[in-house]
Amino acid sequence: MKHRHAKSGLFLFELIFAILFFALASAVCVRLFAEAHLTSLHSRDLSQALTEAQSAAECFKASPDDLRQLASLLGARQEGDTLVLDYGHDWSRTDQEGEYRLVLSPQGGTPAAAQITVSKEGQVDPLYALEVKKYQP
DSSP, rough: HHHHHHHHHHOOOHHHHHHHHHHHHHHHHHHHHHHHHHHHHHHHHHHHHHHHHHHHHHHHHHHOOOOOHHHHHHOOOOTTTTEEEEEEETTTTEEEEEEEEEEEEOOOOEEEEEOOOOOTTOOOOOEEEEEEEEEEE
């Protein structure tokens, strides 16, 4: 009987050890999947911000110097000397303040220049910033 009891104790110890090992491995995997998901979301935001900034830059280059015409071309609203485009959480345009915001700030000079920034609500640093210049003969 003693001999049988020792084998069942060893089996129980091995079983607990295996459960502990798999629990630890699953915790590491869940953490890695969560980090991968956050990285994927940030990559999507950065990619979309780049696309929207490039689109605004091309509109800026193609438009005349009239800020109102540029605003109508972009579908933006004018706030002083800047143009603002707001986007929702899924990057769809919205008329209200959204989760993402593109700001185009024209700067004077002979080639005309503008600073384009795309930022996310609640973040200090912009997602993407772009300086664009166009030649004016």
